């Protein structure tokens with residue numbers, strides 16, 4: 001079993017940590033609960049932090065020369081308090097790899113809080129981030145940021161976890177300041193990065209080679225920036241297949257014609273969404289074990305985050321990296 005750097009994740013406190021919702025409730029979310037077992041959790045309830053009670057009457061966002069956070073029952077406007085708290089909280093936050101925030105909340109949501117035309121009995125005119133979530137999106141766009149609702153989608157969850165654990169691993173080796181650790185990081189992530197973004201993977205290799213003899217901190221800074229670009233978008237199915245075929249090439253002399261043909265057939269099925277990627281990875285991994293390909297066996301492509309996190313989520317379709 002691989003060892004993983006523990007990501008630091010800020011989570012909305014009502015997601016299983018404290019009964020702090022406006023109605024005094026707590027939300028038991030099995031996905032968040034499972035992820036929390038594998039990360040270092042920092043919890044926050046912005047509404048309680050600005051002095052609101054539990055329970056309290058609900059807040060809402062109203063459009064009034066920008067989004068305002070108001071409590072219609074008391075006619076109070078909490079916009080400035082929430083903005084002030086958010087800036088203080090985020091600026092005092094230590095190093096962090098991701099956020100899991102409560103969906104639909106006028107404070108925590110990252111995209112789907114209702115925005116009303118007025119304080120009371122007025123229509124919803126659009127959806128937006130909550131006031132706390134909005135600042136997180138603005139400041140931490142490069143990190144793994146999701147809400148608990150979207151994490152029920154397997155593809156979104158997987159991309160979130162890959163990003164989260166890759167960023168945490170990078171942060172861990174960056175803290176050593178050693179170039180050899182960066183070389184090893186690049187090496188063990190080679191095929192995962194190729195699958196995610198081949199051009200950026202090559203750029204990372206060039207940065208690590210450091211032909212210009214830059215200072216180590218400059219190399220790390222440049223690498224981090226390019227890594228964030230690599231992790232920004234989901235992989236294409238074609239890019240993943242290229243990597244699978246490349247890995248298959250390791251065994252081309254040892255495999256029989258029927259084995260090769262079976263694998264190519266499975267690859268074709270994967271291309272047409274008929275089998276999951278995990279089926280192909282299992283075959284490749286079994287060949288790496290059989291033919292003792294150590295370099296392949298330490299590739300993160302085969303386990304980019306703790307495999308226990310797959311147990312809750314594998315609904316029979318297995319691991320995927322794409323959004324297609």
Ligand code: SF4
Pocket residue numbers: 012013014015020021022044045046047048102105107108
């Ligand atoms: S959604 Fe955010 S503000 Fe609302 S109860 Fe949960 S943690 Fe607190």
